[in-house]
Amino acid sequence: MTHIQTSPGTLTPAAERNGPAAEAPPGGRERTGGRENLAGYLFMSPWIAGFLFLIAGPMVFSLYLSFTEYNLFDAPRWIGLRNFTDMFADPRWRQSVKVTSWYVLIGTPVKLAAALAVAVLLARKRWGQAFYRAAFYAPSLIGASVSAAIVWRALFSDGALVDRTQKVFGVEVGGWIGDPQMIIYALAALTVWQFGAPMVIFLAGLKQVPRELYEAAEVDGAGPWRRFFHITLPMISPVLFFNVLLETIHSFQIFGSAYIVSNGTCGPADATLVYTCYLYEQGFVNSRMGFASAMGWLLLVTVGLVTAVLFRSQKRWVHYEEGGR
Amino acid sequence: MSLLATAVRRRGPGALAWHLGALVLLAVVLYPVVWTIGASFKPSADIIGGPDLFPADPITDNYARLTEGIADIPISTFFLNSAYVAVGSVVGVVLSCSLTAYAFAKVRFAGRNVMFAVMIGTLLLPYHVLIIPQYVLFQKLELIDTFTPLLIGKYLATDAFFVFLMVQFMRGLPRELDEAARLDGCGHLRIYWSIVMPLCRPALITSAIFTFINAWNDFMGPLLYLNEPDKYTVSMGLKMFIDQDAVADYGGMIAMSLVALLPVLAFFLAFQRHLIDGMATSGLKG
Numbered sequence: 001m002t003h004i005q006t007s008p009g010t011l012t013p014a015a016e017r018n019g020p021a022a023e024a025p026p027g028g029r030e031r032t033g034g035r036e037n038l039a040g041y042l043f044m045s046p047w048i049a050g051f052l053f054l055i056a057g058p059m060v061f062s063l064y065l066s067f068t069e070y071n072l073f074d075a076p077r078w079i080g081l082r083n084f085t086d087m088f089a090d091p092r093w094r095q096s097v098k099v100t101s102w103y104v105l106i107g108t109p110v111k112l113a114a115a116l117a118v119a120v121l122l123a124r125k126r127w128g129q130a131f132y133r134a135a136f137y138a139p140s141l142i143g144a145s146v147s148a149a150i151v152w153r154a155l156f157s158d159g160a161l162v163d164r165t166q167k168v169f170g171v172e173v174g175g176w177i178g179d180p181q182m183i184i185y186a187l188a189a190l191t192v193w194q195f196g197a198p199m200v201i202f203l204a205g206l207k208q209v210p211r212e213l214y215e216a217a218e219v220d221g222a223g224p225w226r227r228f229f230h231i232t233l234p235m236i237s238p239v240l241f242f243n244v245l246l247e248t249i250h251s252f253q254i255f256g257s258a259y260i261v262s263n264g265t266c267g268p269a270d271a272t273l274v275y276t277c278y279l280y281e282q283g284f285v286n287s288r289m290g291f292a293s294a295m296g297w298l299l300l301v302t303v304g305l306v307t308a309v310l311f312r313s314q315k316r317w318v319h320y321e322e323g324g325r
Numbered sequence: 326m327s328l329l330a331t332a333v334r335r336r337g338p339g340a341l342a343w344h345l346g347a348l349v350l351l352a353v354v355l356y357p358v359v360w361t362i363g364a365s366f367k368p369s370a371d372i373i374g375g376p377d378l379f380p381a382d383p384i385t386d387n388y389a390r391l392t393e394g395i396a397d398i399p400i401s402t403f404f405l406n407s408a409y410v411a412v413g414s415v416v417g418v419v420l421s422c423s424l425t426a427y428a429f430a431k432v433r434f435a436g437r438n439v440m441f442a443v444m445i446g447t448l449l450l451p452y453h454v455l456i457i458p459q460y461v462l463f464q465k466l467e468l469i470d471t472f473t474p475l476l477i478g479k480y481l482a483t484d485a486f487f488v489f490l491m492v493q494f495m496r497g498l499p500r501e502l503d504e505a506a507r508l509d510g511c512g513h514l515r516i517y518w519s520i521v522m523p524l525c526r527p528a529l530i531t532s533a534i535f536t537f538i539n540a541w542n543d544f545m546g547p548l549l550y551l552n553e554p555d556k557y558t559v560s561m562g563l564k565m566f567i568d569q570d571a572v573a574d575y576g577g578m579i580a581m582s583l584v585a586l587l588p589v590l591a592f593f594l595a596f597q598r599h600l601i602d603g604m605a606t607s608g609l610k611g
Contacts, residue, residue, distance in 0.1 A: 039513045040434025047425040047444070047488070050481025055447055058458035065457065072464060121347065126340060132347050134597045136354060141593055141600075145542040146563040147582035151361050154579070159374045161360065193354065197604060204605035245449075253451055256544035256560075263567060276545075279453060284549070289457050296454035303451045 059300075066294035071287040083294035093295070095270045096278035099184060103274060104251040107188040112243055114195040119202035120232070133203065137196035148190065149260030153177055156186040156261075180271035183262065187272060190257050198243040205239030206232070237318045245310050252303055255280070275299060365583050369576040387576035391584065395565050398554050400581070403562035407541055408588075410475050410558055414540040415533045417479030418487055422532060423525065425482040426491035427517045431503060441492075448485040460549060474550045475543070479536070487532040490603065494528035495521060531603030534596050538589050559585045 041048070066083055068076035087093045122132055142148050155161045158175030166173065176182035213231050222230065233240070255276040258266060266277040275295070283292030364372045366383035391400050428434065429441055463474040482488055502524075503516045511519075522529070544560045551557055554565065563585060566578045593600065 036432060037434045040428045040432040040437065043424045043428035043432060043513065043517070044434075044440065046421040046480065047440075047482035050421075050478060050483040051443070051447070053462075054459065054478050054481060054483050055450070055455065058455050058462060061461070062454055062458040065461075072461065118350065121343070121350075124343065126343060128344065128347070132351065133601060134593075135351055137597070137601055137604075138358075138590075138593060139354060141538055141589055142358075142542070142586050145586065145589070146544055146560040147361075147585045148357075150563065150567070150578060150582045151357050154364070154373060154575070155357060155360065157373050164376070193357070200601050200605045249449055249451065253453065259544070259548075260564070260567070264564075276453060279456065280545075283457050283460075289461065293454075293457045296451075296457060299451055300454040303449070307449055 062293040062296055065290050066297050068290045069288075070290040070293075072289055076290065079290070083291045084298070086291065087294060087298070092270060092273065093278060096273045096275050099271065099273050100252060100254075100275040102184055103188060103191075103254060104248060106185075107191040108244075108247050108251050110188065111192045111195050112198055112240075112247060114192055115198035115243070116202050116240075118195065119199045119206055120228070122199075122203060123206040133200065137200055140194040140197035143190060143194035144256060146256065146260050149257045152186060152190050152257075153261050153263070156183075156189075162186075177261070178268060180267075180269040183268065183271045187254075187258055187261055190261070191251065191254070198247060201239055201243055202236065205236040209235040234319045238320060241310070241314060241318045245307065248306060248310070249303055252299065361579060361583050365576070365580040367576065369574060372575045372579060387580035388584075390574070390577040391580055395562055395581075396554060396569060398557070398562075400562065400584075402555055403557055403559045406472075406556060407558040407560075410472055410543075410547075411537045411540040411588075413472070413476045414479040415536050417476060418482075418484055418536040419529055419533055421480050421482035422484060422487040423491055423522060423529065424517070425488050426495055427513075427521055429488070429492045430495035431516070431521065432513060444485050444488060447483070448489060456545075456549070463550065469550060470552045470556060471550075472556070475540075475546045479540075484536070487536065490532060491525060491528050493606070494525055498524050527599060528603070530596065530599050534592050534600055535603070537592060541589055 065076060067078060067080060069079050069082075070076040118136060122129055122136075139148075156176040157163070158178060160175060163175045173179065173182060176186040209232060213235070214227055217227050217231055253276060254274050258272045258274045258277055259280075262268075262272040266273040266281070279292050279295045279299075282288045282295065360378060363377070363379040364375075365387055366385065367375055367380045368384060368386070371380065394400055394402075425444075429437065429444075459474070463469055468474055478484070498521065502520055506516050506520055541558075542560065543558070544564075547558045547561045548564070551561060554561075557565065563578070563581060566574065566581060
């Protein structure tokens, strides 16, 4: 049954799980030792270089920079915790935290709910299923592009489609793009539009739920809602967990869409000043690379905490079948 | 509609409701795409406020306008730059990620499990924390305004997701094949190249297409690292449109937006099975 691979602990390579016996060739000669190590490191060498020079090294450097004042041209000047205290005192930084949290908190649940609802609808094996699946998936591939953001800006402008549609229902708020209250919803709508990617993963999970469970429940007189909450949801909880984790982490990192939908201003009135927009502005427009590094590290810690909380919560609501752990 | 009629005859009214629901939803979801196609044939002034999805008398001026380029740079320049970055990324990811995945899946070396855990950790690492230090690194190496910062990571297997996808796939391959090859005296390089790589084609294709699409759509990378307009990718060309004439040339901007998506849509139509199945299994194991 569905078993999700998310925690490093569950990810022991297959050979380890099967024990050394499975690894030994039939002849009884087992390949291990020096030559095997050498081969492994040679194959791994691109990754090792990439990890050291593009990930681990930069992370350490960025941690150092976050305690300095640095503009890329003069040598970094150690200022202790000043970047962090400045940050907490900065109303625009607080605004960026607010905008990002709001975006994550409304965009992600709505997107996942839409993905699950449509997946349940499509899970019935019917003629045309593959076509619908592909069509609903398509926005996930183009949604992050500059093109999609440009179209979004056009659709949510004053007098454009969304404005006219809401007028039909007697709502007079005008276009969402120029409205500091509404533009974040336009941005959230753009992420919800890409519900196809998590939907496809839900569909794969739904396919693995044994039909007999539903038949048995039906015999016992359970209605569709009961069946959903007592069979479907627990059975696909590993997939749900995977989607929640990835979509949440992904949402924190939104940049391009916010930048283009707001025409490069992250406005109006900082209404779309998502975290990365502010980091970009501080680092590359104002040349405050120390401050921007501190922002990056703080986000890393936040995302790490969110991930840890999600993993810990697994015990309460994620059900792994036998064979899992 | 005849399609629906057949469905109803065969499966009863439940099927009709199912198809109706799915079609209504489909109309909502695909509306922005259809709208863009229609808008690209409208005069600029009618794009925002025009009530019709498709213009009564379509014009092709917007597309003709694209042949003039943006700020004296021909559109083809942006497309060639994007193609260079995207194809370069694909080659890098297919080679470097498959080598790494092979080591994780098929070679028993000291420290493998630790490295695997680290690799999975980088899958969850937010990119934010790397933006500044990587920029400083590439600036010191005088690589700003070249394509190298956009490509180097692809050749060093930093896309953990694709490594993970390939490891999963390689573990699923029948063990007997490489054991037989081993007994015949094949080294790891032979097994990797002649046995594992050909069998991994589905995973390689999925990774290749996702890499292409991600590189093609990428906005932040080019925004950070490319300064000269003649090095701009399509995303940056579109940004120039916005910077230049926000309202005046709406038509050209919409037409360019659509043209920019064509390679992505073409890949999707050609390989949608690979993409969706590859995506679907990313969350599952056996």
